[in-house]
Amino acid sequence: MFGISFSELLLVGLVALLVLGPERLPGAARTAGLWIGRLKRSFNAIKQEVEREIGADEIRRQLHNEHILSLEQEARNILTPVNESAKPVVPVAEHSIAPAPAVEAAPAAPTPTVPTEPAPTPVASPAPHDPTLPPRAP
Secondary structure (H helix, E strand, O other): OOOOOHHHHHHHHHHHHHHHHHHHHHHHHHHHHHHHHHHHHHHHHHHHHHHHHHHHHHHHHHHHHHHHHHHHHHHHHHHOOOOHHHOOOOOOOOOOOOOOOOOOOOOOOOOOOOOOOOOOOOOOOOOOOOOOOOOOOO
């Protein structure tokens, strides 16, 4: 993990044996193992919390995008005519000159719609002399 070889670990163990002595070395090793375990658990908990937050942010972003797409679809449905065959028919007089052939225009590119937030509804505050309210603290 850190590039420490077995010979380096053996050297650290020998120095610890010389410094602490044979009586205190097992207790020190146990304490060091407990602290290392606590650190690992702490780092894993932090890592899981960060991953959970990142996942929650991604889900929120996806839901927001789906909401925007549904609003755009509703706007398109409202803006497009429901029945295009209901166009008004203009009667042609019998003695008129034949009309020029109609030139079909290319369909216009849809303009991007920007969803706007609905305006917040104003909340009516109760009258200060309303007897149903609890008394105010001074």
